[in-house]
Amino acid sequence: MARVTEHTAIHRTLSSASRTIVAQVWRVFAGRLRTGGSLGRYSVNQVMLKQARQPDLHRKNATQLEKMVAAGRLAARCLSWIVRQVTPGMTTDEIHELQMQFAREHGVTPAPLDYRGFPKSICTSLNEVVCHGIPGTRKLVEGDIIGVDVTLIVEGYHGDTATTVPVGDVAPEVMRLLERTLECQRRGIEAVRPGARIGDIGAAIQSTVEPDGYSVVRDFVGHGIGRRFHEPPEIPHYGKAGRGRRLLPGMTFTVEPMINAGTWETRILDDDWTAITADGSLSAQYEHTVAVTEDGVRVLTVQNETGAWEPPGRWSPAGWID
Ligand code: MF3
Ligand code: CO
Ligand code: CO
Numbered sequence: 001m002a003r004v005t006e007h008t009a010i011h012r013t014l015s016s017a018s019r020t021i022v023a024q025v026w027r028v029f030a031g032r033l034r035t036g037g038s039l040g041r042y043s044v045n046q047v048m049l050k051q052a053r054q055p056d057l058h059r060k061n062a063t064q065l066e067k068m069v070a071a072g073r074l075a076a077r078c079l080s081w082i083v084r085q086v087t088p089g090m091t092t093d094e095i096h097e098l099q100m101q102f103a104r105e106h107g108v109t110p111a112p113l114d115y116r117g118f119p120k121s122i123c124t125s126l127n128e129v130v131c132h133g134i135p136g137t138r139k140l141v142e143g144d145i146i147g148v149d150v151t152l153i154v155e156g157y158h159g160d161t162a163t164t165v166p167v168g169d170v171a172p173e174v175m176r177l178l179e180r181t182l183e184c185q186r187r188g189i190e191a192v193r194p195g196a197r198i199g200d201i202g203a204a205i206q207s208t209v210e211p212d213g214y215s216v217v218r219d220f221v222g223h224g225i226g227r228r229f230h231e232p233p234e235i236p237h238y239g240k241a242g243r244g245r246r247l248l249p250g251m252t253f254t255v256e257p258m259i260n261a262g263t264w265e266t267r268i269l270d271d272d273w274t275a276i277t278a279d280g281s282l283s284a285q286y287e288h289t290v291a292v293t294e295d296g297v298r299v300l301t302v303q304n305e306t307g308a309w310e311p312p313g314r315w316s317p318a319g320w321i322d
Contacts, residue, residue, distance in 0.1 A: 001131055001220040001256050001287070002230045003275075057233060058226050059250030065291060067157040068226065068252050072289050072300025075159030078102045079150040080303060082122075088142045088168050092124040095148060096135035103152065111151035111158055111229050118273060123149040123162075130258050130266050130275040130283040131220055142168030145178065147285045151229060158225050160254050161301035162287035177214065177261055177284050184208045184216075184257040185286035188237065192255070192290055192297040196247050202239025205257050215264035217283070220275065222254040225289055247292045252300070256287030 060068060082098050099122040103110045110121035118134070125133035125147035126140075133147070140146060149162035164178055184205045191204040206216050222235030233245055237257040262281030269276065277283050289300045 001254070001258070002223045002234065003132075004219055004221060004234075057245075057248065057251055058224055058231055059248060060226060060252055060291070061250065064157070064226065065250070065252070067155055068159070068289070068291060068300055071152060071154035071157040071159035072161070073159070073303060074106060074108060074154050075150050075152045075161045075289070076301040076303045078106075078152060079148060079161050079163060079301075082150065083148055083163055083165050086140065086146060086148070086165055086167060088140055091137055091139050092126070092133070092135040092146075093120075093137060095124050096120045096122055099150065106152075109153040111153050111160075112149075115229060123147070125149070125164075125274075125283070125285070127282055128277045128280050130217055130260070130277060131285060132273045132275050134271060134273055140167045143170050143174075145170060145174060145282065145284060147283075149285070149287060156227055158227075158229050158289075159301055160225055160229070160256075160287060160289050162256060162285055164284040164286065174282060177259065177282055180209050180212060180214060181257060181259040181284040182286050184237070184259055185255060185288065188255045188257055189288060189290055189297060189299060192247060192292060194247055194249050194292055194294065194296075197242055197244045198233060198235060198247065199239035199243030200241050201255060202236045203241040205237045206239070209259055215260045215262065217258035217260060217264050217266060219266045220258060222256045222287075224251070224253045226252055249292050249294050251292045252289065254287055254289050256285060258283055258285040 081102060082095060085098060099110050103121065112118045112123060113121040120135045122135065123132050124135045125131050126138065126144055131147065131149065144167040145164055146167060147162055147164040151158055151160040164181065166175065166178065187204040187208050188201045191200040209216065216238045218238055221237065224231040224233050233253065235253050235255060260277050260281050260283045262277060262279040265278035266275045267278050268274065291298045291300055
């Protein structure tokens with residue numbers, strides 16, 4: 001997920017670039033209007049100018065969507081293959097090694113490696129780690145929960161998906177956090193359809209867990225995705241129904257709610273990546289990459305055509321269901 005501050009930096013760049021383009025386009029149009037010159041097939045109107053000012057939402061065409069489907073599918077298969085091997089006693093570095101092996105064997109690139117200086121191929125987020133945990137020498141122990149977040153680049157397109165799994169047996173209240181977080185992902189995705197607004201997604205997620213006393217992380221958000229790992233728009237997991245930009249067919253983005261047992265606030269460790277809950281409470285996350293279709297939503301990070309929304313590997317809070 002994108003760190004909001006980091007995104008602000010990206011957006012600053014984008015918006016200064018788009019300001020320049022708008023200014024140039026406007027100068028040409030204005031010049032031609034003044035001189036009565038031809039605008040070719042185009043006529044300037046308010047709608048065009050408004051569109052020119054919108055940040056590019058990178059709607060994908062059919063060819064690009066097929067590539068997103070392929071990237072999503074492989075990312076889902078990869079995540080499934082990895083989490084099935086998670087067992088007490090293994091280190092998070094071994095999870096990184098598994099990711100490297102999968103990428104090698106499939107001839108694809110793990111997007112996190114060297115992304116803005118991230119040192120490993122995958123994020124492993126244990127217990128109170130909200131996201132962006134760096135694989136290391138810590139051994140998994142029974143009772144832990146671990147978030148595993150895979151992003152693969154397949155023929156230039158990104159597929160991004162994460163799950164949180166229990167290590168061995170975990171306490172019932174911990175399973176409940178996983179189950180509710182999964183429900184957030186499901187309801188967030190269900191809010192996606194053409195004409196809906198970005199705020200509808202966050203509103204669906206907040207209303208799912210806040211009554212239970214859980215909180216929705218605000219410092220990290222879902223993100224547009226495509227040729228780039230993180231692109232506009234930002235998809236907050238909190239918000240108000242009916243607010244924000246309208247969703248349009250061809251948009252591809254992630255829905256990746258991070259839900260905390262305690263406060264929503266986070267803190268970044270000295271490694272500059274690992275985000276933990278400010279109060280040390282547990283945090284869980286599920287992530288899918290989705291596409292807005294003509295009449296609804298398509299989850300891209302599923303393992304096959306009939307792929308369900310369950311976490312890859314079809315782990316469910318009730319246990320493995322394959
Ligand atoms: N996969 C994360 C996301 O869902 C991003 C990880 S960035 C990294 O957006 F650098 F930590 F890998
Ligand atoms: Co993401
Ligand atoms: Co991710």
